Amino acid sequence: MAKGQRPAGSDKSAIITALPKACADELAAVEFIESLRWSETRPCCQRCGDTDVYKMTDRKTGQRNKRFLWKCNGCQKQYTVRVGTVMEDSRIPLRHWAYALWKACSSKKGVSALQIKRETGLTYKSALFMMHRIRFGMAEDWRGQQKLSGTVETDETYVGGKPRNKQSRPGPRILPHRKTPVVSLVERGGNIRSFVTVDVTADNVGQILAENVARESHLMTDSAGIYRHNSIHNYFASHGVTDHSRGQYAKPDGTHSNTVESAFSLLKRGIYGTFHNVSRKHQHRYVAEFDFRWNARKVDDGERLSRAIKSSVGKRLQYKEPLATLPPTPIQGTPF
Structure with a gap:
């Protein structure tokens, strides 16, 4: 597959056609996510930004190595398609990431981590880890963007949940x-x-x-x-x-x-x-x-999946959540 090329052509439906294989085979999943992440740009080094990079191969077989590494001729650093995305430092196979992304983008009312656990064989902890990072990748930061109009x-x-502890008690009645x-x-x-x-x-x-x-x-x-x-x-x-x-x-x-x-x-x-x-x-x-x-x-499910992968670039969610990812709190001194 050529650099920057979509899985089976430029037609949006081709993404959906390539998904079943990407969800079953690890090499297909890696190439599928690479093609979507770098569909509009050349694959570049995630350390220095240089586009003079190449896929590392196994010396004996000539096939891609087991870790699916890329190497930069400039800084000599190695990286994978995971680096610089919400998938970085995750040991969950990319075929499971591709499947979870597909379900999250195509299910109108979402998909639970328990459902992903049942369908992939992952533990619930791993499925929840993955789904939270997919949602974090989907989140848009509206600060500094053009305002809504019209x-x-x-x-x-x-x-x-519903209010609890409604029974009568002496003193003021408080309904949490x-x-x-x-x-x-x-x-x-x-x-x-x-x-x-x-x-x-x-x-x-x-x-x-x-x-x-x-x-x-x-x-x-x-x-x-x-x-x-x-x-x-x-x-x-x-x-x-x-x-x-x-x-x-x-x-x-x-x-x-x-x-x-x-x-x-x-x-x-x-x-x-x-x-x-x-x-x-x-x-x-x-x-x-x-x-x-x-x-x-x-847009269709394939293009929605492509947007989700591109949206996850440049984002990282760690176990200890930084304050920047928490919901915004009211700021004093606004026009209202």
């Missing part, structure tokens, strides 16, 4: 809330951006809107009190509201928030039906996974 819908939902709030912004005909936040207040949601939505946009929300705050209501070009408490879900002029509600339905069905239980510590990864599939909804 008509933008926003809403919030709560994901998690076990659900975690998620705020989502959807540009009609465009992308979605979702954020796991500590609480849903005018300050928190206002900060998210200010950082991710252009001021000349037309904001669409429900009648929640936080959106009636003057600093939010008057900040954008217009603010359309539908009152769900009165059975109003859409207006003749196109005012509605049904697009973001449909995205929430996929997230909820995935959490409740596929994963069953998601800890608050890792919930932002699952939300990022659903956002990735939503933003790639107009």
Whole structure:
């Protein structure tokens, strides 16, 4: 296979055709991931960036060595296609990575680590290790990117278990809330951006809107009190509201928030039906996974897989999670 060439041509469906073999044979999996990672550029050294590299081969057989190494003629360093991605330093065979990536990209409501465990023969710990890194690779950092514009819908939902300990007790009645709030912004005909936040207040949601939505946009929300705050209501070009408490879900002029509600339905069905239980510590990864599939909804599974592999480049998730990968916390001094 030539350098930078896709598995079986440039047709997107060729990726899907090559997947079954890549999920069963290690050499095929290595070449499959190499072809997708370097489909638009030449294979380059992951240490110095030099493109003067070559595949290392076994002296006796002339075939690729057992570790599928590349070597740079410049710095003389060795590396594999794993280096510089979420797969780096993982001993899980690449055929299992290819299969897990395929399932994560093609399953509309996600795939659990237990399902990957059953279908690959890995331990649950290894499957969970792999799936968390795939979700981390799918996550998009929206900081510094172009803001959403046009008509933008926003809403919030709560994901998690039900309130516990409702029995009557002396003194104030306290009902611990076990659900975690998620705020989502959807540009009609465009992308979605979702954020796991500590609480849903005018300050928190206002900060998210200010950082991710252009001021000349037309904001669409429900009648929640936080959106009636003057600093939010008057900040954008217009603010359309539908009152769900009165059975109003859409207006003749196109005012509605049904697009973001449909995205929430996929997230909820995935959490409740596929994963069953998601800890608050890792919930932002699952939300990022659903956002990735939503933003790639107009392409086929093969192209979605290609995007997931390219998105994983330059990312690394270690056992001790760095603070930079945690959900953002509210920042003081925002316009709202």
